[in-house]
Amino acid sequence: MAQVRYTRNLFLRGICIIYLFAFLSFYIQIPGLYGDNGILPARTQVDLKARATIFNKLKQKPTLLWFAPYLGLNVEYMLDILSLLGTVLSFAGFISQRFCIAPIFAGLWTLYYSLYQIGQTFMWFQWDILLLEVGFLCILVAPFWYPQRGKPSTPSDAVTFWTVRWLLFRLMFASGVVKFTSDCPLWWKLDALNIHFESQCIPTPLAWYAHHLPAWFLRLSTVATNNIELVIPILFFFPIRKVRIVAFYLQVLLQICIIATGNYNFFNFLTICLCISLLDDQFFYKRKFKNDKSRIINYLKTLITILIYGKVIYGTYIYYNLRITDNWTIQSNIAFTKEQFDYVLSRIVTFSMFIGLASLGLTAVDSIANSIMTAKGLRNKITTTIVTLFYTIAVCLIFVISLVPYSTLHPSTILSKNSTMSLQLKQMHAKVDHLHLANSYGLFRRMTGAEGRPEVIIEGSDNIEGPWREYEFLYKPGNVNNSLPFVAPHQPRLDWQMWFAALGSYQQNPWLMSFTYRLLTGQPEVLALINNVESPFRDRPPKYIRASLYYYHYTSWSQTTNAWWTREKVKEYFSTFSRDHPPFLDYIKKMKVIQDKPDFKVANEPLKLILDNLRSLVGKIEASLFLWGIFTAGCTVIVTGYSSSVSKKK
Numbered sequence: 001m002a003q004v005r006y007t008r009n010l011f012l013r014g015i016c017i018i019y020l021f022a023f024l025s026f027y028i029q030i031p032g033l034y035g036d037n038g039i040l041p042a043r044t045q046v047d048l049k050a051r052a053t054i055f056n057k058l059k060q061k062p063t064l065l066w067f068a069p070y071l072g073l074n075v076e077y078m079l080d081i082l083s084l085l086g087t088v089l090s091f092a093g094f095i096s097q098r099f100c101i102a103p104i105f106a107g108l109w110t111l112y113y114s115l116y117q118i119g120q121t122f123m124w125f126q127w128d129i130l131l132l133e134v135g136f137l138c139i140l141v142a143p144f145w146y147p148q149r150g151k152p153s154t155p156s157d158a159v160t161f162w163t164v165r166w167l168l169f170r171l172m173f174a175s176g177v178v179k180f181t182s183d184c185p186l187w188w189k190l191d192a193l194n195i196h197f198e199s200q201c202i203p204t205p206l207a208w209y210a211h212h213l214p215a216w217f218l219r220l221s222t223v224a225t226n227n228i229e230l231v232i233p234i235l236f237f238f239p240i241r242k243v244r245i246v247a248f249y250l251q252v253l254l255q256i257c258i259i260a261t262g263n264y265n266f267f268n269f270l271t272i273c274l275c276i277s278l279l280d281d282q283f284f285y286k287r288k289f290k291n292d293k294s295r296i297i298n299y300l301k302t303l304i305t306i307l308i309y310g311k312v313i314y315g316t317y318i319y320y321n322l323r324i325t326d327n328w329t330i331q332s333n334i335a336f337t338k339e340q341f342d343y344v345l346s347r348i349v350t351f352s353m354f355i356g357l358a359s360l361g362l363t364a365v366d367s368i369a370n371s372i373m374t375a376k377g378l379r380n381k382i383t384t385t386i387v388t389l390f391y392t393i394a395v396c397l398i399f400v401i402s403l404v405p406y407s408t409l410h411p412s413t414i415l416s417k418n419s420t421m422s423l424q425l426k427q428m429h430a431k432v433d434h435l436h437l438a439n440s441y442g443l444f445r446r447m448t449g450a451e452g453r454p455e456v457i458i459e460g461s462d463n464i465e466g467p468w469r470e471y472e473f474l475y476k477p478g479n480v481n482n483s484l485p486f487v488a489p490h491q492p493r494l495d496w497q498m499w500f501a502a503l504g505s506y507q508q509n510p511w512l513m514s515f516t517y518r519l520l521t522g523q524p525e526v527l528a529l530i531n532n533v534e535s536p537f538r539d540r541p542p543k544y545i546r547a548s549l550y551y552y553h554y555t556s557w558s559q560t561t562n563a564w565w566t567r568e569k570v571k572e573y574f575s576t577f578s579r580d581h582p583p584f585l586d587y588i589k590k591m592k593v594i595q596d597k598p599d600f601k602v603a604n605e606p607l608k609l610i611l612d613n614l615r616s617l618v619g620k621i622e623a624s625l626f627l628w629g630i631f632t633a634g635c636t637v638i639v640t641g642y643s644s645s646v647s648k649k650k
Contacts, residue, residue, distance in 0.1 A: 005281060006284060007279050007283070011164065013094060015135070016093030018266050019135070021269070021490070023111070024627050026083050028490070028623050029494075030083065032526045039122075040514060041593065041595070049600065063117040073604055077602060086107075086108060087630075089107055093105075094638075095634050105139045122496075125496075129439045133437060140394060141161055155388045156371070158367050161277060162359070163398055163399070166356055166399065169237070169356070175443045177442070178409075179192075180341055181410075184446040193221050197210045199450075201499040202496070204260065204263060212557045223332050232247050237356065240301050240304055241282070245283065248278040248279060256268075350413050357399070368388050400428070402438035403425065405438055453553065454552075455550050458547045460545050461543070462544070463543070468546065469542075474529070476495040494515075497511065505573075506547070513591070516545050517584070517594075520579040522537070546574065548571070548573050549572070552565045
């Protein structure tokens with residue numbers, strides 16, 4: 001049995017770091033997004049004055065916010081409490097392995113799920129439900145209590161840690177599949193990366209340079225991306241560990257490239273943590289061969305690994321029609337049809353289900369056998385075997401439930417048919433679907449921005465005739481001369497939603513009306529989410545607000561100006577609104593944005609004072625710097641603790 005204790009511990013501490021980033025990023029934005037004077041007040045999601053038992057309230061909407069009255073707080077302050085509690089628990093797990101235990105992860109999952117319940121459109125992202133799914137798996141993967149130092153892996157470690165690898169497979173494979181099944185012409189023509197760096201939500205400074213790479217290289221990079229997401233995940237379950245290690249490096253390489261060129265908050269860091277499941281403890285120390293036979297076996301495994309990845313390269317050469325041109329560039333074109341891809345996909349999806357089942361079965365049998373063989377004493381054998389069986393059954397249930405969303409990748413899979421078994425599995429999945437224990441994924445399904453990057457530009461004025469002056473955001477493109485930011489792992493959720501709003505209409509994004517109303521009233525909590533330094537309305541709000549749709553393009557490589565973008569106005573996004581416009585006010589009232597009186601009076605004044613002072617201190621620091629500052633503090637604590645332990649040993 002491969003030892004995975006050190007690898008598992010590394011994974012768990014990594015997830016604590018992700019939770020830390022997620023809770024801190026959410027906490028910073030609470031007043032502007034979900035406060036009583038925010039864009040989408042959380043008080044509209046939970047009525048604290050409702051006359052119902054706490055059980056019925058939790059059944060209606062499972063969130064810890066219902067306990068706010070017991071602390072003498074309203075919904076907004078309770079959000080602070082939940083976020084800060086999540087921050088403390090995740091920071092504890094980050095700096096000490098003693099806190100990477102199942103009860104802590106159960107608490108972290110419950111806290112984040114409580115926030116997700118009231119998050120509305122600002123938390124409807126794949127990385128939020130991914131964190132919920134990963135967080136639930138950590139409850140199984142983590143030990144129930146802190147084990148003694150030097151204690152080897154328990155037999156159940158391998159089978160619980162396997163669930164992380166299965167999730168990684170579903171995430172990456174589905175992300176590769178949807179690029180082709182969406183019928184997006186840019187993916188089929190291998191031109192997706194030619195516009196991706198320009199059209200993505202919040203590009204980094206390196207994205208500008210990546211956009212200007214040679215077209216042939218970007219097409220080749222698209223081929224590499226397709227392979228890493230579509231082909232390599234099948235090798236996650238290959239029995240030879242060297243094959244999995246190469247797959248680990250390829251997956252991490254892809255995530256690092258995405259981190260360098262795009263601000264996707266904690267998502268890519270979370271994916272890297274999932275990639276740890278491809279390793280075992282042997283990866284972290286040099287292996288000593290007992291005899292020549294072991295060395296020969298190792299050489300054979302290396303040869304098999306080379307042959308497998310050589311086959312992948314050869315397949316890429318054939319199916320993407322790679323050719324070296326006269327000017328020493330590499331030409332690439334997809335050499336298979338949509339019908340051929342659909343035919344292969346229908347078989348690969350079903351085949352991968354059986355591969356996953358076989359891998360889980362072998363891992364479970366190995367774990368149960370080791371629980372019987374390695375435990376000393378009859379009592380320990382019985383206890384260890386029962387525990388291993390319990391975890392094996394739980395993992396099997398999770399695997400079976402996960403097959404339901406995974407089977408949606410192709411309509412001809414076994415579970416897509418209305419058989420008795422498939423209907424029963426779908427019913428099982430439906431019962432726990434609201435908990436997001438097993439989700440469907442698929443990133444960059446369709447590439448947007450072929451004609452230009454759409455951006456909504458909001459303007460204000462004191463006179464309906466003008467002059468109109470623009471609002472600047474903190475991170476999304478606006479002023480063409482403003483530099484591009486590095487903001488991950490923080491997610492500015494308002495900036496992200498502005499990107500999605502530009503892809504549709506304001507009727508499809510009703511939260512924009514609430515945002516507009518907050519700008520017209522000069523609400524400081526909402527103004528803190530945008531660029532107040534360059535705001536034209538710092539002293540008082542404008543009388544009128546309007547929005548226009550622009551198309552943005554990167555400046556050319558040869559351009560001598562300091563501008564990052566060029567832009568052109570396309571059309572009006574929404575017409576002029578004023579604060580006293582009756583239809584506008586009626587709409588805002590229907591959204592319950594306007595509050596006649598406080599929904600719940602804050603009775604706990606000492607706790608309120610503490611939370612207000614803490615909020616005031618945090619608000620003085622730029623969000624991404626604050627997150628990295630807390631992370632650096634955690635690293636300092638770890639290094640200091642390690643140095644102290646070494647000194648004591650000496």
